[in-house]
Amino acid sequence: MSPAQLPRLAPRGRRRAVAAVAAAAAGLVGLVAPTPAQAADVEITPGPASVTASTSDSHAPANAVDNDYGTRWSGDGDGAWLQLDLGAVQTVTHVKVAVYQGDTRKNVFQLQYWTGSSWSTVVDTRTSGAGTGLESFSFAAVQTSKVRYVGHGYVTNSGASGTWNSLTEVEVWGGAGSGGGGGAVPAGLLNLTNWKETLPVGPSESPTEIKQPQLASYSNSPYFTVNSAGTAVQFRAAVNGTTTSGSGYPRSELREMKNNGADEASWSATSGTHTLIVREAFTHLPNDKPQVVGAQIHDDSDDVTVFRLEGSSLYITKGDTTHYKLVTSGYQLGTVYEAKYVVSGGQIKAYYNGTLETTIPYTGSGNYFKAGAYVQANCTNSSPCSSSDYGETNVYSVTVSHT
Known part of the structure; x- marks a missing residue:
């Protein structure tokens, strides 16, 4: 589950194609080409109106999906969460996050999905601290209508720590699908x-x-x-x-x-x-x-x-x-x-x-x-x-x- 740095190069809906072209020009296609298991994956990130949070300051939850690295969602405290409502049951395979000041700090967090009756954790880790671009976190495909980022503060690269949870962008990836039959397991x-x-x-x-x-x-x-x-x-x-x-x-x-x-x-x-x-x-x-x-x-x-x-x-x-x-x-x-x-x-x-x-x-x-x-x-x-x-x-x- 090693995070892969994926820079944002275009608005939602066009960025995969643009990123692939840019990488090809640099001779780095292998770094951005999807793995076979995710070859059919598409971005299913909801719009700003479908993003909520347990807490925030002036940096609102909607900022995490506005395609702008200059804005962010920030929530203080252990367990502060950012929730993305997909609107219907979808197949979700990975989530990408970009961390505010991510080149100097590592966010400690969990990724959870809604089972229909409770929240289940599929990722429990921290970001790399190596950059401010998107990092991808994959897991076995789940069928869900909602995804949460649950923050537990951060640790700086120099060893200090803090209770703020700040993300500049979040993306949800997978594919449309019903809860039963098909590829559901x-x-x-x-x-x-x-x-x-x-x-x-x-x-x-x-x-x-x-x-x-x-x-x-x-x-x-x-x-x-x-x-x-x-x-x-x-x-x-x-x-x-x-x-x-x-x-x-x-x-x-x-x-x-x-x-x-x-x-x-x-x-x-x-x-x-x-x-x-x-x-x-x-x-x-x-x-x-x-x-x-x-x-x-x-x-x-x-x-x-x-x-x-x-x-x-x-x-x-x-x-x-x-x-x-x-x-x-x-x-x-x-x-x-x-x-x-x-x-x-x-x-x-x-x-x-x-x-x-x-x-x-x-x-x-x-x-x-x-x-x-x-x-x-x-x-x-x-x-x-x-x-x-x-x-x-x-x-x-x-x-x-x-x-």
Whole structure:
């Protein structure tokens, strides 16, 4: 994610062509030619009326998109943000920023996109401090209607620091697109940096696993894909799907990872605080054994507790006690709810739609979170034994924190 200095040479809409011509004349075409992954990208920066900020002085938010390096947006304070409303869901692949006095200071910042229910961070870095031109910051393509620059002040090249966040120009790049189908992928809706996906396909007892960096651009319909509305990720597993060696049931499910997806997460219930929040809906159940798990805590050998739907009854389990806590007996398919686990001090607190439902004593280690559709049925107890007999969830957001 090394920033590339890209000078502004023309008003919005013409600058790519002009920049390429100028670079060619200087024998520097390779520095400005888009990479293959961004060959079809276009600038989708909104106009001044669609740019707002949490704070500013006399240097207004609209200045950041006026094609003028002599003006700027400035907002004081840690967390001051500049928001660009794209007007509709678009595919966004990178954002360019030009920093006021960028040849003497490095801005510390995050880039975030709106998931439909919350802000998700895709870039957390600082600018180069090497110039006042545009610097480009790329990330896996996301589907969103709004983008934010969240500032955390600056550090000068000499080591001093300040709380002002000042940008002379901002550009958003990507391409027009709907939230569902087409080039939309699950990682465009959910932050999957520290997850891997297990699919209900592959050789017997060896289901296909998708890890980073492949997961960032991966989709497999109908098992792991953006739903038709473009609002959630669809997880589906049929009763005849491939199972792991340790289970008789198929799944399309995320498994928590760490270190940008390189290693499997493993944490203790007696050290730190570990939180999982999932907004999801059960959308389909198997025919004869209508049971699906939507979220769970797992240890190094078995599930510790899960959110499990059986028909219209939603339970929180405790080990092998599948009916440990009845959350509701009137769940209707398609209803979005929030499942939340908070693990700390040898206890698991389980919440449903923000209400604490139960506290489970637990001191184990080797733990990790999972979310998706873990079907509790197979061809021995549900018919037909085919892809038409399945369990499914739609996951709207999933977040994990460890403190």
